[in-house]
Amino acid sequence: MQWEGFFNLKAGRIGPSIIAEMARMVGPDGISFTSGEPSADLIPLEGLKAAFKKTLRDDSLFSYPSTPGYPPLREWISEWMSSENLAPGWLDPSCVILTNGSQGAVNLVAETFIDPGDLVLTESPTYPEALLAFQREGSVILPVPVDEEGPIPEALEEVLARRKAKFFYTVVNFQNPSGCTTSDRRKAAILDLARKHAFFILEDDPYRYLRYEGKPNRSYFEMAGDDQRVIYLGSFSKILAPGVRCGWCAFPPGVRKKLLEIRLSLELCPPALTQGAVFEFLRECDLEEHLEGLVRVYRTRRDALVRALQDSASSTGLSLSVPQGGFFLWGTCRGMRDMFAFAKHAALEKKVGFIPGRFFYPTVGEGEDTIRFAFAKVTPEQSMEGSRRFREALESFPGRHCL
Amino acid sequence: MQWEGFFNLKAGRIGPSIIAEMARMVGPDGISFTSGEPSADLIPLEGLKAAFKKTLRDDSLFSYPSTPGYPPLREWISEWMSSENLAPGWLDPSCVILTNGSQGAVNLVAETFIDPGDLVLTESPTYPEALLAFQREGSVILPVPVDEEGPIPEALEEVLARRKAKFFYTVVNFQNPSGCTTSDRRKAAILDLARKHAFFILEDDPYRYLRYEGKPNRSYFEMAGDDQRVIYLGSFSKILAPGVRCGWCAFPPGVRKKLLEIRLSLELCPPALTQGAVFEFLRECDLEEHLEGLVRVYRTRRDALVRALQDSASSTGLSLSVPQGGFFLWGTCRGMRDMFAFAKHAALEKKVGFIPGRFFYPTVGEGEDTIRFAFAKVTPEQSMEGSRRFREALESFPGRHCL
Numbered sequence: 001m002q003w004e005g006f007f008n009l010k011a012g013r014i015g016p017s018i019i020a021e022m023a024r025m026v027g028p029d030g031i032s033f034t035s036g037e038p039s040a041d042l043i044p045l046e047g048l049k050a051a052f053k054k055t056l057r058d059d060s061l062f063s064y065p066s067t068p069g070y071p072p073l074r075e076w077i078s079e080w081m082s083s084e085n086l087a088p089g090w091l092d093p094s095c096v097i098l099t100n101g102s103q104g105a106v107n108l109v110a111e112t113f114i115d116p117g118d119l120v121l122t123e124s125p126t127y128p129e130a131l132l133a134f135q136r137e138g139s140v141i142l143p144v145p146v147d148e149e150g151p152i153p154e155a156l157e158e159v160l161a162r163r164k165a166k167f168f169y170t171v172v173n174f175q176n177p178s179g180c181t182t183s184d185r186r187k188a189a190i191l192d193l194a195r196k197h198a199f200f201i202l203e204d205d206p207y208r209y210l211r212y213e214g215k216p217n218r219s220y221f222e223m224a225g226d227d228q229r230v231i232y233l234g235s236f237s238k239i240l241a242p243g244v245r246c247g248w249c250a251f252p253p254g255v256r257k258k259l260l261e262i263r264l265s266l267e268l269c270p271p272a273l274t275q276g277a278v279f280e281f282l283r284e285c286d287l288e289e290h291l292e293g294l295v296r297v298y299r300t301r302r303d304a305l306v307r308a309l310q311d312s313a314s315s316t317g318l319s320l321s322v323p324q325g326g327f328f329l330w331g332t333c334r335g336m337r338d339m340f341a342f343a344k345h346a347a348l349e350k351k352v353g354f355i356p357g358r359f360f361y362p363t364v365g366e367g368e369d370t371i372r373f374a375f376a377k378v379t380p381e382q383s384m385e386g387s388r389r390f391r392e393a394l395e396s397f398p399g400r401h402c403l
Numbered sequence: 404m405q406w407e408g409f410f411n412l413k414a415g416r417i418g419p420s421i422i423a424e425m426a427r428m429v430g431p432d433g434i435s436f437t438s439g440e441p442s443a444d445l446i447p448l449e450g451l452k453a454a455f456k457k458t459l460r461d462d463s464l465f466s467y468p469s470t471p472g473y474p475p476l477r478e479w480i481s482e483w484m485s486s487e488n489l490a491p492g493w494l495d496p497s498c499v500i501l502t503n504g505s506q507g508a509v510n511l512v513a514e515t516f517i518d519p520g521d522l523v524l525t526e527s528p529t530y531p532e533a534l535l536a537f538q539r540e541g542s543v544i545l546p547v548p549v550d551e552e553g554p555i556p557e558a559l560e561e562v563l564a565r566r567k568a569k570f571f572y573t574v575v576n577f578q579n580p581s582g583c584t585t586s587d588r589r590k591a592a593i594l595d596l597a598r599k600h601a602f603f604i605l606e607d608d609p610y611r612y613l614r615y616e617g618k619p620n621r622s623y624f625e626m627a628g629d630d631q632r633v634i635y636l637g638s639f640s641k642i643l644a645p646g647v648r649c650g651w652c653a654f655p656p657g658v659r660k661k662l663l664e665i666r667l668s669l670e671l672c673p674p675a676l677t678q679g680a681v682f683e684f685l686r687e688c689d690l691e692e693h694l695e696g697l698v699r700v701y702r703t704r705r706d707a708l709v710r711a712l713q714d715s716a717s718s719t720g721l722s723l724s725v726p727q728g729g730f731f732l733w734g735t736c737r738g739m740r741d742m743f744a745f746a747k748h749a750a751l752e753k754k755v756g757f758i759p760g761r762f763f764y765p766t767v768g769e770g771e772d773t774i775r776f777a778f779a780k781v782t783p784e785q786s787m788e789g790s791r792r793f794r795e796a797l798e799s800f801p802g803r804h805c806l
Contacts, residue, residue: 001632003657006569006603008518008540011661014668020470040466049459052676056452062646063443067423100503100670107669111539115411132668136514137411166409200409229404243465245674254406258414265417265535266510266669267503271648273455274674 009116010136017129018359022343026353031386033305033373034353036176036327040377042294043241044285051280055273065272067264069098069248073279077234077248086219087250088226095251097259100270102206102235102247106169107133109202109231109249112262113166114139121159121168121199123151125360125367127176130169130204141362144168146175148321150182153189160197167200172220174207174326177360177372181324184218191220194229206235206247209291211325212299221250228252236278238327239291244274298327304380305329305373308387316394318371329373330357336369343371346393352386412519417539420532421762425746429756434789436708436776437756439579439730443780445697446644447688454683458676468675470667472501472651476682480637480651489622490653491629499653500662503673504645505609505638508652509572510536512605512634515658515665516569517542524562524571524602526554528763528770530579533572533607544765547571549578551724553585556592563600570603575623577610577729580763580775584727587621594623597632609638609650612694614728615702624653631655639681641730642694647677701730707783708732708776711790719797721774730779733760739772746774749796755789 023034055061061070068074074093081087099105106129114120116138122131124143134141142159144151151170159165168190172182182190194201203220221232235247251259263269306322306329317334336342339356347353357370378386426437458464464473471477477496484490502508509532517523519541525534527546537544545562547554554573562568571593575585585593597604606623624635638650654662666672709725709732720737739745742759750756760773781789 001598001601001603001630001655001657003655006516007661008514008516008521010518011515011665014664016660016664017667020667035467037467040462043462043465045462045465048465052459053456056455059443059446059448062446062448062451062644064438064440064640064645065648100673103669103671111411112414113409113411115413118411129668129671132664136665136668195404198404200404227404237467241465242467243674243676245468245670245672252404252406254404257419258410261417261419261535262414262539264420264423265532265539266506267648268506268532269648270503271646271674271677273646273677 009138013138014132014136017132019128019355022347022353022355025344025347026351030347030351030353031378031382031389032353033375033378033386034355036374036376037242038238038376039297042297044281044290047281047285048241048244048277051284052277054280055276058276061272061276065269067260067269068096069269070272070275070279073098073275076279076282077250081250086222086232088222088224090226090253091250095253095256097249097263098270098275099247099249100245101237101242102204102233103129103133104270105233105247105249106130106204108259108263108266110134110137111266112255112258119163119165121156121165122362123170123175124362125177125357125370126169126362127171127204128359131362134169143362146178146180148180150180150186151190153186153193156190156193160193165197165199167202168194169202169204171204173205173217174210174323174328176326177328177355177357178330179321179323179326179328181217184223187218187220187223191224191229195227201230202233203230204233206233206238207326209239210294210298210327212295212302214324228254231255239294240278240281244278245270246275246278298376300380301375301378301383302329305375305378305383305387308383309373309390312387312391316391327374327376329375331371331373333369333371339368339371342393342397345397346390349396350389350393352389352393412541413539416541417535420535422531422758425750425756425758428747428750429754433750433754433756434781434785434792435756436778436781436789437758439777439779440645441641441779442700445700447684447693450684450688451644451647451680454687455680457683458679461679464675464679468672470663470672471499472672473675473678473682476501476678479682479685480653484653489625489635491625491627493629493656494653498656498659499651500666501673501678502650502652503648504640505607505636505650506532506536507673508636508650509533509607511652511662511666511669513537513540514669515661522566522568524559524568525765526573526578527765528580528760528773529572529765530574530607531762534765537572546765549581549583551583553583553589554593556589556596559593559596563596568600568602570605571597572605572607574607576608576620577613577726577731579729580731580758580760581733582724582726582729582731584620590621590623590626594627594632598630604633605636606633607636609636609641610729612642613697613701613730615698615705617727631657634658642697643681643684647681648673649678649681701779703783704778704781704786705732708778708781708786708790711786712776712793715790715794719794730777732776732778734774734776736772736774742771742774745796745800748800749793752799753792753796755792755796
């Protein structure tokens with residue numbers, strides 16, 4: 001039988017993930033700046049394995065888990081967010097749901113709020129897998145440009161003067177892909193706009209604790225306070241291990257009932273066995289020390305890549321914006337007209353991988369000369385070699401205009 | 404802020420799970436025939452824990468898993484289904500995706516195929532959490548009545564004479580809730596209708612290996628052969644442990660690409676750590692012996708409940724249909740006009756829980772006098788006591804008409 005006629009509109013609205021495709025293209029032996037994954041050698045394996053073994057003692061975790069997720073971890077998160085001043089005073093564990101990574105939380109919100117034709121604000125550029133979920137549900141994306149201080153309120157206001165949006169999706173710290181961090185001043189201005197124009201804010205914050213310099217900032221979630229206008233997403237993927245598939249969303253009481261009903265219809269509940277292991281790990285470990293260790297290594301990797309690219313590629317028209325944390329270095333290649341063709345050339349001919357920036361833009365045709373390097377998995381030595389290959393790829397690229 | 408105006412149409416289309424609600428109502432100290440859960444004492448805990456510990460040695464499982472799921476388990480399932488004659492010759496591991504339980508697979512299909520207004524055929528009565536996913540996506544349900552041999556082809560044909568359906572969702576063995584098993588003759592007739600009327604079949608088969616008598620039957624998936632008109636759903640929740648949250652769907656190559664794109668947008672991928680543990684368990688265990696052990700105990704429990712209800716409740720107008728396997732005993736209470744009121748009365752006053760059958764019917768107003776008892780978790784002694792309470796509840800029910 002022919003299946004083409006059976007797929008729904010949603011299936012027609014989405015395509016494959018470009019990041020997975022580029023990662024495959026460069027292959028396992030290449031030097032890859034493609035995926036925003038934590039470095040495997042920084043996953044606290046011993047601690048997590050011990051935590052798993054401890055969790056296995058609880059026989060009840062082999063039966064059906066509760067719909068919102070493992071209660072002790074939800075309590076831990078609620079207390080942690082409060083003690084870090086990330087949450088308003090009303091937050092309690094009943095307003096925390098554990099999800100299959102951040103993507104599960106992004107999707108849960110998409111499933112609960114987006115109707116086809118709804119307008120959704122996102123940063124431009126932004127995280128493409130969030131766009132997949134939003135576009136799948138039929139939303140129309142309204143892009144809001146960012147600068148080094150985050151999304152630009154004046155640009156947001158200009159959009160809102162003409163359109164009515166349902167929510168604004170924003171990656172607040174060391175944004176994927178641009179690396180920008182939203183200042184608290186900007187957050188206050190954008191919250192004002194949210195109140196004025198009656199939209200809510202979906203705050204995605206997976207990189208918060210990977211800050212290499214500067215001072216921690218506030219969250220929209222806490223700043224909104226009793227206005228309760230924000231849903232906050234966190235994740236253990238970047239700071240513990242992506243393989244535990246454990247993220248969360250924290251939300252106002254007014255959305256709990258519907259989020260739980262939708263969650264049940266999606267999957268009943270994810271495994272409490274992995275959530276239990278995350279909880280046991282967090283209870284035993286010195287989290288501050290663990291995070292300091294990550295920051296030390298990732299900072300060194302960021303600096304090494306910046307130096308290597310500046311040394312070997314400064315003559316090539318590449319300009320970089322250096323983030324204060326996170327996994328991504330964002331660049332512009334002056335005069336580059338087809339970055340995707342160049343990326344394929346570099347991956348196949350020189351075995352160096354990166355992501356053409358245009359895939360992070362909600363609007364087709366934007367960001368053609370931009371480029372994203374993910375540095376978390378790349379040692380300083382590999383960055384030297386990767387930068388050399390990048391320059392060679394540029395020099396040998398038949399269609400190069402990046403000079 | 405007021406959230407009411409922000410929810411989408413999907414959120415408006417679904418409500419809470421009645422099964423979870425009834426389970427809560429009877430409380431942990433009551434005797435509960437409510438949830439279709441396996442018995443905790445039949446979960447092979449030692450084997451699963453050993454398998455988990457072995458799985459933990461593979462450091463790579465702490466990084467991002469592959470989108471379709473842990474490859475060795477997908478291979479194992481593909482080979483198993485083939486060796487059990489459940490799969491057509493073309494099945495290979497690339498046509499198997501691991502999901503967060505069966506519900507994850509039901510949802511994946513709903514997300515990939517249903518547009519609002521699409522017509523979906525289901526058995527009547529049927530599994531209500533599947534209805535949640537289908538209705539959430541805006542499908543209109545066309546009910547097909549069942550008898551002891553499964554869905555009635557003539558009734559199906561009558562529906563199809565007037566309507567164009569996209570797919571038929573069917574629980575083929577020891578159906579939840581009615582306990583009926585679709586005969587191979589019925590499957591052949593329904594496959595003919597599927598070809599003639601151009602719909603596909605979503606075959607949900609979580610109870611296949613819990614057969615207490617009679618001979619195993621064929622699957623739609625295998626019977627369709629090269630016509631490739633069937634998506635098959637399996638699960639380890641009922642035969643190993645629901646807490647591993649591991650189900651799967653097996654499907655024709657023509658749907659692979661879109662299923663994977665949708666899956667990525669939903670959750671990236673579920674944890675390979677739990678999938679790996681399932682694989683290690685299956686590799687080490689004598690599955691046949693394990694399943695025989697389950698069958699022995701569950702058969703005894705089914706028989707004990709049937710006997711107890713017939714002894715204590717035959718004078719009450721309750722008639723039962725005894726299933727050849729699975730978890731559910733389905734009954735009709737002659738003259739009962741408000742089974743939900745009676746169920747609440749029984750749960751609160753007599754501490755015995757069961758599910759009013761009407762919640763399994765896609766059409767409001769049907770099955771008012773029907774009732775589902777889940778017996779898997781209930782020992783013979785508890786069944787005696789539960790049946791006694793059931794009769795007492797009936798006798799003390801102010802609105803009783805079941806005589």
